[in-house]
Amino acid sequence: MGRFRGLAALALIIALLPLALPNNYYYDVAIRIGMNAIIVVGLNLLIGYAGQISLGHAGFVGLGAYASAVLSSRFGWPPLAAMLFGMAAVGVIAFVVARPILRLRGHYLAMATLGLGIIIYMVLVNESAWTGGNDGMSVRPFSLLGLTLASERAWYWVTGAVLLGAILLANNIVDSPVGRALRAVHGSEVAAQVAGIDTTRYKVRVFVLSAVFASAVGSMMAHYLGFVSPQVSSFFHSIELVTMVVVGGMASTYGAVLGAAILTTLPQLLATFEGYEMITFGLILMLTVIFLPRGLLPTIAARLRKAG
Amino acid sequence: MLSQTLQYLFSGLTNGAIYALSALGFSLIYNASGVINFAQGEFIMLGGVAAVLLTSAGVPLPLAILLAVLMVAVVGLLLEKFAIEPAGDADVVSLIIITIGASIFLQGVAQVVFGKGQRALAPFTGDAPIVIAGASLLPQSLWMIGTGAVIVLVLAWFFGRTRLGKAMLATAHNRLAARLVGINTRHVLALSFVISAALGAIAGVVSAPITLTSYDVGIMVGLKGFVAATLGGLGSGVGAVAGGLILGLTEALAAGYISSAYKDAVPFVLIILILFFMPRGLFGARVTERV
Numbered sequence: 001m002g003r004f005r006g007l008a009a010l011a012l013i014i015a016l017l018p019l020a021l022p023n024n025y026y027y028d029v030a031i032r033i034g035m036n037a038i039i040v041v042g043l044n045l046l047i048g049y050a051g052q053i054s055l056g057h058a059g060f061v062g063l064g065a066y067a068s069a070v071l072s073s074r075f076g077w078p079p080l081a082a083m084l085f086g087m088a089a090v091g092v093i094a095f096v097v098a099r100p101i102l103r104l105r106g107h108y109l110a111m112a113t114l115g116l117g118i119i120i121y122m123v124l125v126n127e128s129a130w131t132g133g134n135d136g137m138s139v140r141p142f143s144l145l146g147l148t149l150a151s152e153r154a155w156y157w158v159t160g161a162v163l164l165g166a167i168l169l170a171n172n173i174v175d176s177p178v179g180r181a182l183r184a185v186h187g188s189e190v191a192a193q194v195a196g197i198d199t200t201r202y203k204v205r206v207f208v209l210s211a212v213f214a215s216a217v218g219s220m221m222a223h224y225l226g227f228v229s230p231q232v233s234s235f236f237h238s239i240e241l242v243t244m245v246v247v248g249g250m251a252s253t254y255g256a257v258l259g260a261a262i263l264t265t266l267p268q269l270l271a272t273f274e275g276y277e278m279i280t281f282g283l284i285l286m287l288t289v290i291f292l293p294r295g296l297l298p299t300i301a302a303r304l305r306k307a308g
Numbered sequence: 309m310l311s312q313t314l315q316y317l318f319s320g321l322t323n324g325a326i327y328a329l330s331a332l333g334f335s336l337i338y339n340a341s342g343v344i345n346f347a348q349g350e351f352i353m354l355g356g357v358a359a360v361l362l363t364s365a366g367v368p369l370p371l372a373i374l375l376a377v378l379m380v381a382v383v384g385l386l387l388e389k390f391a392i393e394p395a396g397d398a399d400v401v402s403l404i405i406i407t408i409g410a411s412i413f414l415q416g417v418a419q420v421v422f423g424k425g426q427r428a429l430a431p432f433t434g435d436a437p438i439v440i441a442g443a444s445l446l447p448q449s450l451w452m453i454g455t456g457a458v459i460v461l462v463l464a465w466f467f468g469r470t471r472l473g474k475a476m477l478a479t480a481h482n483r484l485a486a487r488l489v490g491i492n493t494r495h496v497l498a499l500s501f502v503i504s505a506a507l508g509a510i511a512g513v514v515s516a517p518i519t520l521t522s523y524d525v526g527i528m529v530g531l532k533g534f535v536a537a538t539l540g541g542l543g544s545g546v547g548a549v550a551g552g553l554i555l556g557l558t559e560a561l562a563a564g565y566i567s568s569a570y571k572d573a574v575p576f577v578l579i580i581l582i583l584f585f586m587p588r589g590l591f592g593a594r595v596t597e598r599v
Contacts, residue, residue, distance in 0.1 A: 053401045100584040106400040107344045111538055112583050114531065115576035122573040235527065239408055246405055275419035275523075282413025289402045289409070290394050 006254055007167060014160040018153070027152035029268055031224065034159035035217050037260035038166045040244040041253055042213030045170055045206050047242065048250035049179065051186030052102060052203055053110050056117025057241050060211040062124055062233025063090050064218025069139040069228045070130055079142045083219035087212050094211035098204040105189075117238050124230040136229030139222045155224050162220070163257075166213060170253050173209075182206060183251075243281070247288045249295025258297050311442025316564040317557065322449040322518070324556020325456030326352070329511035330533025331540065331548035332463065333504035339480030339543045340500035342400075343392060346407040349530015350414040351508025354380045356521030357418050359513045360427050369432070377509040383414070384505025388498050411526070418523035429516035448517045455514045459507065460549055467545070476500065480543065528572060535575040539582065 014034075021027050039061060046052050067086025071077040077085070101112045124131050131137060142149040149155060173179050181202045184192035192199050222228045231237065240263060248259020266284075270277040292299045330348055337345045355376050362372035391406050398406070432451050437444035467473040479486040479496040487493050511529075512521070519525065536555045540547025555575050563571035 047401070051401070053404065055404075104583055107404070107542065108538065108583055110344070110404055111534060112580055115535075115580045118531070118576050119573050119580075122570060126569045235531075236412075239412070242405065242408075275416050278412050278416030278419060280416075282409045282411070282416055285409030285412065286391050286406050289398065289406050290391065293398060293402060 007164065007171070010167065010254070010257065011164055014164070018156065024152045027156050029265060031152065031155050031159050033261045033264045034156075034163045035221055035224075036241070036244060036264050037257045038159075038163050039214045039217045039241055040248070040256040040260045041163075041166050041170050042210035043241055044245045044248075044250070044253060044256040045173065045182070046210045047245050048252065048256070049174060049186060050182040050203055050206050052207070053113065053242070054207075054210070055110050055114035055235070055238050055242065056120070057113075057210070057214050058233045058235070058237035059117035059120035060090050060094065060214035061218040061221070061237070061241075062120055062228075062230065063093070064215030065222040065228045065232050066124060066131055066218075067215070068219035068222045069137055072223075073137065073140050074130070078144070079140070079219075079223055080144050083216065086219050087215045090215035091208050091212045094208045095204065098207045099200065102200060102203045102207060114235065114238070117233065118235060121230055121233045121235070124233055131230070134230060136227055136231075138227050139225070141226065142220075142223035149223070159220070162216075167253055167257070173206075174253070178202060178205065186251075240281075243285050245295075247284060247296060249297040249299070252295065252297045252301075255295050255297030259295070262296075312564070314441055314443035316560045318443055318445050318449060320557035320560030321553065322452050322556070323559065324553040325453045326511050326515050326519075326529060326552075327532050327536045327555050328456055328549045328552025329459060329507050330529055331536035331552045332459075332545065333507045334534055334537040335543050335545060335548045336476075336500045336504045336507075338537070340476065340497050341392065343403045343407065344534065344542075345387075345501075345504065346404060346530065346534075347387060347411040347414060348504065348508055348533055349526035349528070350411050350418075351380050351384060351505045351526075352512035352515075352529050352533075353418060353521065353523065353526030354383060354414065355509030355512025356429065356516035356525065357422050357512075357523065358509070359516060360429050360521055361422065363429065364427075369430070373513050376513055377506050380509035380512075381502045381506040384501040384503075384508075385498060387505075388501035392497075392501070393494075411530070415523050415526065422523055424523065426520045426522040428520045429513070431517040432514075435517075446518065448514070452514045452518070455510060459510065463545065472499070532575050535579045538579055 017030060018027075021030060039057070043054065043057055046054055064083070064086045067089060068079065068082045071082035071085060072079045097116060101109065101116070104112055125134055128134075149158060174182075181192065181197045181199075184195065184197055185199045185202060189199050218232065221232065244259035244263045245256055246259070247262060248257065249255025263281075263284075266280065267277050270280055288295065294302075330352060333348045333351065334345060337343055337348075358376035358379050359369075359372050362375055363369055367375065387410055391410050392403070395403060395406055431446070431448045433447045435446060435448070437446055438450075439445075465473075467477055475486065475491045476496050476499065478489070478491055479493050483493050486496075515529075519529075532555060533552070536551035537548050538551070539555060540549070540551030555578070558578060559571055559574045562574045
């Protein structure tokens with residue numbers, strides 16, 4: 001029951017971490033790590049397991065964030081309804097574009113997903129009557145049945161719970177026939193097809209799922225920060241998300257969480273040195289792929305197994 | 309009406325020349341190594357930034373241009389030696405991520421050295437616009453279009469007439485066979501990065517007086533170069549030039565007649581539509597005939 005051991009360990013870390021968090025600033029970092037981890041767990045299904053790159057996932061985060069922002073703040077929708085609507089809409093959009101996009105391979109797939117992300121970003125910047133343009137817009141707090149999520153502490157527990165749920169879901173998919181099919185697609189798409197796997201269908205499913213994860217986190221971020229700007233869907237943010245997958249470890253769900261933790265904390269540490277943040281980020285990305293092609297966690301795990 | 313259309317065509321050709329140079333850089337490296345170099349745009353940025361820094365330090369313009377191009381060519385060589393070669397036979401996704409890492413790294417370095425602001429290079433030959441049939445054309449635009457044309461001719465001569473150029477083509481065609489006839493394919497790989505970097509730097513220098521330059525100008529022009537290269541068929545030289553010009557013209561006409569706010573979205577909409585209907589992209593020779 002290895003898969004529940006990992007989940008239990010993470011649940012324990014989440015439960016005990018507040019003892020080590022001295023103030024709201026640290027809570028804030030922990031919440032951001034958790035939110036990024038949820039997106040990255042979803043994206044890892046697509047990149048790590050199915051071997052399909054997406055350079056536009058921040059676009060889906062942006063759509064989720066703005067669905068929540070616009071519907072709840074401009075139209076007075078209940079935040080949960082706005083969030084669910086955002087997830088459904090992103091799911092439909094992802095489903096519609098997935099088939100033609102996922103027929104592409106390698107560079108062409110990178111190009112198409114990148115283009116998709118940039119187009120979403122430009123719509124968010126240009127439709128300023130709705131989105132507030134480059135200045136962004138404020139978002140009202142998340143509330144449900146009269147209860148309002150306001151404090152960092154409350155958000156911490158919500159984010160932790162959603163993260164655990166996302167991991168449970170991802171692990172279930174990985175260990176199901178769908179997961180085996182996805183790994184077969186990663187190994188060799190032709191061989192998978194020959195073995196009778198409808199590869200496109202599985203790729204589409206995991207693409208939609210990872211997009212919906214991203215959208216849900218976009219909504220959470222919008223309410224948590226009380227503010228959204230188009231930067232949430234920028235090309236750089238898409239790259240950050242891919243970096244988290246790659247650094248943590250492709251095809252490793254807990255590696256994805258580790259990647260999110262490292263790359264969310266790092267900019268906070270480097271924030272005072274303008275420019276050096278990008279230098280470090282770029283170096284980490286290059287060095288990881290060159291020297292630890294399988295990512296941190298799988299490499300460490302393999303070393304431990306060899307040693308012990 | 310006519311003068312307005314002419315105006316759009318001028319601006320389309322000017323930008324198209326830069327996209328074409330960027331696309332040629334993508335194609336050269338892709339041919340030699342199968343890598344899509346996402347740092348191609350940073351070569352363009354570095355060229356402009358280096359020229360601005362050198363001229364403001366008192367170096368005369370022609371010398372500054374030469375030094376900027378040389379410096380960026382060295383950056384291209386270092387990138388190949390320290391990031392692409394050590395990765396060995398990594399898969400496409402890994403190689404894409406390495407070059408993206410390089411791109412972010414170079415932007416960071418430029419931001420530290422150059423700061424966050426935008427600066428312009430002085431136009432090479434004044435800034436009095438030339439008026440043709442009611443449409444005005446900056447002398448610098450002529451420099452951009454002219455430089456693009458000269459480079460295309462030089463490359464055509466290099467690949468068609470010189471041993472080294474033919475060795476590069478042979479490597480692109482079949483690396484193993486090229487090695488068997490005695491071509492040092494490692495040198496070819498390094499050379500392709502040097503040439504691409506130099507091409508990018510030249511594009512960056514000639515466009516810096518018009519488009520201004522800053523640490524982050526490389527992303528967009530690089531991505532558009534990738535679109536242009538894909539449009540013309542990855543790896544095709546003729547296709548890269550045609551793709552660049554088509555992209556520049558489409559963008560300028562769309563900006564003029566449809567929406568200037570969405571000007572930067574045009575290339576991406578175009579490429580997505582093309583990839584949707586032709587999943588393998590268009591191929592060089594065919595695209596030029598069709599359009």
